[in-house]
Amino acid sequence: MSDQLYIITGGPGVGKTTILNELDKMGFLTVPEEARRIIKEQVRVDGDGLPWRNKELYAELMFSASLQTYHTIKNTLSKDTVFFDRGLLDTVCYMNMENIPVPVQTVKAVHETKYNPNVFILPPWKEIYETDSERKQDWEEAVFTFEKIKQTYLDYGYTVIEVPKDKVENRVKFIIDRIEES
Template sequence: MQNQKIVITGGPGTGKSSIINYLESQGHFCLHEISRQITLEAQQQGIEQLFLEKPLLFSEKLLEARINQHYEAVQLSKERIFIDRGIPDVVAYMDYFGTSYPEEFIIACKNHTYDKIFLLPPWKEIYTSDNERYESYDQALIIHENLKNSYITYGYKPIEVPKGTIANRSSFIMNSLDG
């Protein structure tokens, strides 16, 4: 059975994790964001912000983890798998920070594809920063454009999810898939 791999992406503080958690609570299978785990592991090793201090190393770890997530999704016998961020997110953030990266990043984006991309727009009213989210809202706006461009570059047509309650945004996603 070929399953659907559905990415929910967007800049920081757009509600991705809340939607993923909601979809999961409704019985859908979800793979969660992994960058926070990488950040926390680095902090335990004494590196406060690995992405800022060693951006290529952080991105290599993130790329490897996202490729592993993709393999996991392919192996699952679930009709739909929702994924909090995809492989092109790694490239989008590297582009945002002006960090050069090896060809393996581009190859990974081309070789590990998804079926649908849902893009959450910046939303100032719900944006907050925390220990792992250090970007300002203005930076989040630019990151949003980088994410959108990254997915378009790799042949996707991101579907923008309108602002609203978590339930309404989740319903929009489900209706888009069922329609």
């Protein structure tokens, strides 16, 4: 089953959501990232689990929500292809970038949680990069994040496939073609 669970990742503002929306329109199951939902929820309740208030709590909330979503998807589907907007390792990467200690149980959960070994990563793309109320990173931080995410997935044994900068339809076709080839 985990062979059908694909991660689409990359730094902020590289087109992940646009690609996932297109895959969703094509009938694939897509799972939105937890980070934006958590930020919106924490802002709504004036909570501390925000990257600009309490990075450690924010990371804990992200990891917990992502792990719960993973298990819900894995336990309810049989052979459906699923695309996740980020995976558990994105949170581990965030923790490392922010010098937050990664708990032993987090590392254990990462090793027990299997996705397809091929991870699709979108490179920084200045022409489409925008900040907003939840995405506050500047361009340099976005590029740095991409490099760290890529290295994190490689360090954990995943094969990282860089999706070319192109029209959304071509990016989606690239992803589907790579899946069909494997």
